[in-house]
Amino acid sequence: xxxxxxxxxxxxxxxxxxxxxxxxxxxxxxxxxxxxxxxxxxxxxxxxxxxxxxxxxxxxxxxxxxxxxxxxxxxxxxxxxxxxxxxxxx
Numbered sequence: 001x002x003x004x005x006x007x008x009x010x011x012x013x014x015x016x017x018x019x020x021x022x023x024x025x026x027x028x029x030x031x032x033x034x035x036x037x038x039x040x041x042x043x044x045x046x047x048x049x050x051x052x053x054x055x056x057x058x059x060x061x062x063x064x065x066x067x068x069x070x071x072x073x074x075x076x077x078x079x080x081x082x083x084x085x086x087x088x089x090x
Contacts, residue, residue, distance in 0.1 A: 016051060016066045017075070023061040043067060046081045047074065050060050 023031040032055060041049050049068040056062025069075040 014068065015072075015075075016068050016072050019065050021063045022059075023063070028055060028061055028063065031061075035063055035065065040065065043078070046078045048078050075089065 021031060021035070035053065040053060044050055051066050051068045053065035054064070056064060067078075069078070
């Protein structure tokens with residue numbers, strides 16, 4: 001997965017992230033199903049809006065989605081929910 005925040009020059013205010021996922025060696029149907037049934041509902045459950053999600057039209061194994069954060073602190077709260085008590089440690 002990769003992502004890049006899109007926001008104003010000072011990082012304040014609303015901004016969108018761009019998330020890219022790739023299905024390695026296999027049909028993208030499993031990735032699309034996991035995103036629709038697990039990842040996107042979890043993300044919206046943490047208070048983040050998902051403004052778009054789609055398969056890559058030029059790349060059959062690519063999946064793209066854009067979360068919208070109202071402020072940088074919202075992104076930090078979402079990261080804390082995703083990482084859990086271990087802070088992202090394996």
